Amino acid sequence: VCRNQLRESGGYRWLSSRQDLRPTRLEGLFSTSASSTARSTTTSGREEHKSIKMSGSPESKAYKVGVHWLKVLFQIHLHLGGAYGLWLVFTQANFVTTLLCSVFVFLGMIGLTLGCHRLWAHRTYEAGVVMRTVLAALYTLTCQGSVYDWAITHRVHHQNHGTPLDPFNYKKGTFYCHVLSHCMENDPDIDRKKRHGDTKDLEEDNVVWAQHLVHLVGGAHLGFPSAR
DSSP: OHHHHHHHHTOEEEETTTTEEEESOOTTTSHHHHHHHHHHHHHHHHHHHHHHHHHOOGGGOOOOOOBOHHHHHHHHHHHHHHHHHHHHHHHTOOHHHHHHHHHHHHHHHHIIIIIIIIIIITOOSOOOHHHHHHHHHHHHTTOOOOHHHHHHHHHHHHHTTTSTTOTTOGGGOHHHHHTGGGSBOOOHHHHHHHHTSOOHHHHTOHHHHHHHHHHHHHHHHHTSGGGO
């Protein structure tokens, strides 16, 4: 009976005088099971694709970065102190104090732009130990952290400009670039970029590491004369 059904459906073809049966096509005989199998395969494939799309890979996972309240308090303290100092300039401070404060601001800008930015972040020129020490001390006046952290963050910023891995992503707005980005917790993906970046030149610079260890205390002491 089975052979007759196979002959009628064309599922087998006859070969040799022994009438051996070999499968050639079974669509006609097993159309129902084949369709159900195809539907099952398609459904499972869609579910698998959906689960992969929902779960995502560790590299593409979107982290919800929260507020770092210690950084927020530091920014509040820094800006309130600056506003109070500006008020004193026009009310109580004498000319020498105002001049000294202006000089310190200018020197801090030199340390930031000429030292931390152009020298350590971009390596646009070379400098000796004395010059690097002076620039590191001047940069410390800005109270923007260590040279090491600033340079690494700036390199990641240029390498991933305008992407989610940009610490100061301009697509999130000007306020985020200049204010909010300094008040948020560290993004794990950005931290991974910093750890895996090329920082050999910074790690081999003794001036960078010395400033990295003392920048908090050094910033307070170097800025003390301007508050007299």
